[in-house]
Amino acid sequence: MGKYQARVAGEVIAARATGRSVAGAQSAVRGAADGHRGNPQVTFTDPEVASAGMTERRAREAGLDVATVENDMAALAGTYVMRDDYLGRAKLVIDRGSDTVVGATFVGSGVADLVHSATTAIVARVPLSVLWHVVPSYPTASEVWLRLLETYRTQSYA
Structure with a gap:
């Protein structure tokens, strides 16, 4: 996150130093502020804890109409391959209004690698209808x- 913020600050400094319009740089600053929405x-620890975006509580406090969904990661073929005794959970907070992950x-073990895809989905506001096709x-x-x-x-069709 620090590298990201440094790049944004660098764009603003470079624009000002060269007398260029900071409009593009200001757009980057606004994007950076928006990027905090998906802050990874x-x-x-053992197990790792990885997250991006808002917790269910924060989303509700922000006035969003949210739904949550959870999964036992030990039931996945991929985690079974990682280790026989895998323990882990996953949870998404979904904004029903925009149909996006917030x-x-x-x-679980090795979950740090999952947070980047979550950050991408949150920051880009990828609709669930599109995520459905990300294999x-x-x-x-x-x-x-x-x-x-x-x-x-x-759950939605029930």
Whole structure:
């Protein structure tokens, strides 16, 4: 995040130093502020805890109409391949109004690698209808995305 913020600051400084319009740089600053919406974080413990975006509580406090969906990551073929005794959970916070992911949390071994896809989905505001067609590698832990979306679809149609 620090590197990202430094790039944005660099754009503003370079624009001002060369007398160029800072309009593009200001757009980057606005984008940076928006980027905090999907701010990724990882706690490298055993198990790891990785998240991006808002928690369910923060989303509700922000006035969003949210739904949540969770999955047991131990039930995935990809995590079984990683280790026989895998333990982990995944949770998405979905804004029903925009039909987008606004938050994601993963707990388990190796989940740090899952947070980038969550950050991408959140910052880019990728609709669930598009995420449905993003096929995860198999067998990997990223299969959790498919399981979460399947569960959400099942809950939505129930």
